[in-house]
Amino acid sequence: MHFLMGGIAIDRDGATGVPGLFAAGEAAAGLHGATRLNSQGLTEGAVFGHRAGLAAAAFADRAGDPEGGVAADADGAAAAESFGIEVWKADDPRIGGWHEALGRLSLPAVNHEGGIAGGGGSLDEDSFVQRLHGLMERGAGIVRGARSTTEALDEWEALARESGGLNKGVADPRRRFRLGAMLALARLLLEAGRVRGESRGAHHRSDQPEMDAAWATHICFSRR
Numbered sequence: 001m002h003f004l005m006g007g008i009a010i011d012r013d014g015a016t017g018v019p020g021l022f023a024a025g026e027a028a029a030g031l032h033g034a035t036r037l038n039s040q041g042l043t044e045g046a047v048f049g050h051r052a053g054l055a056a057a058a059f060a061d062r063a064g065d066p067e068g069g070v071a072a073d074a075d076g077a078a079a080a081e082s083f084g085i086e087v088w089k090a091d092d093p094r095i096g097g098w099h100e101a102l103g104r105l106s107l108p109a110v111n112h113e114g115g116i117a118g119g120g121g122s123l124d125e126d127s128f129v130q131r132l133h134g135l136m137e138r139g140a141g142i143v144r145g146a147r148s149t150t151e152a153l154d155e156w157e158a159l160a161r162e163s164g165g166l167n168k169g170v171a172d173p174r175r176r177f178r179l180g181a182m183l184a185l186a187r188l189l190l191e192a193g194r195v196r197g198e199s200r201g202a203h204h205r206s207d208q209p210e211m212d213a214a215w216a217t218h219i220c221f222s223r224r
């Protein structure tokens with residue numbers, strides 16, 4: 001993996017949808033569109049890391065002031081405004097059917113504490129990570145298609161079922177949280193790849209190699 005194009009929606013100052021949480025660099029999304037030009041990764045980190053750091057310090061200064069918080073925006077509207085992109089929300093009728101599919105998309109495999117739900121399965125942490133890497137490489141890599149993504153979603157379901165025992169095996173709650181977050185994020189990436197029926201920038205679908213102007217937009221998942 002050379003660079004992840006996609007991530008947390010931020011505004012120009014790195015503010016995310018969670019008040020007080022700032023993001024910059026490869027964890028964030030919006031700046032590069034569907035492809036990143038040479039050398040722009042490190043520049044992005046330096047420029048937006050600096051801006052996010054200043055904004056985070058200002059936020060900390062205002063902590064406790066109920067009027068002073070940075071505007072939170074989990075649905076990508078601030079990112080859209082900052083970077084001049086259009087973000088369709090999940091219930092946008094132009095997406096047709098996708099919002100219904102999203103409504104059905106629950107992540108029962110991930111519990112409220114961020115760990116992996118359930119008590120079954122005997123998978124160890126290394127095997128879990130290896131299998132997740134493998135299925136993402138096959139189903140969400142640079143070249144993908146409906147078939148490879150669907151197979152990866154099936155593998156994801158099987159992995160989620162088998163990994164319920166990980167909570168017992170991994171004592172460190174931060175590591176458990178990380179595993180749950182990996183599982184949830186993998187699913188969202190696969191779903192986004194599945195619904196985007198075109199090729200764009202560095203994202204190539206072998207079964208739909210042409211760019212489709214109707215998809216000149218970001219896919220943004222929001223809990224709200």
Ligand SMILES: Cc1cc2nc3c(=O)[nH]c(=O)nc-3n(C[C@H](O)[C@H](O)[C@H](O)COP(=O)(O)OP(=O)(O)OC[C@H]3O[C@@H](n4cnc5c(N)ncnc54)[C@H](O)[C@@H]3O)c2cc1C
Binds near residue numbers: 003
């Ligand atoms: C092989 C390769 C070549 C590249 N070449 C170029 C290039 O020539 N030019 C260019 O502009 N870009 C290049 N890139 C991209 C660029 O290097 C990255 O986009 C950039 O380094 C990302 O910076 P970052 O600070 O956002 O993330 P990272 O550099 O990934 O930093 C994240 C840090 O967070 C730490 N971390 C992770 N989890 C936790 C946790 N739970 N708690 C605490 N710390 C944590 C990690 O250990 C890491 O130090 C290249 C990338 C790769 C992989």
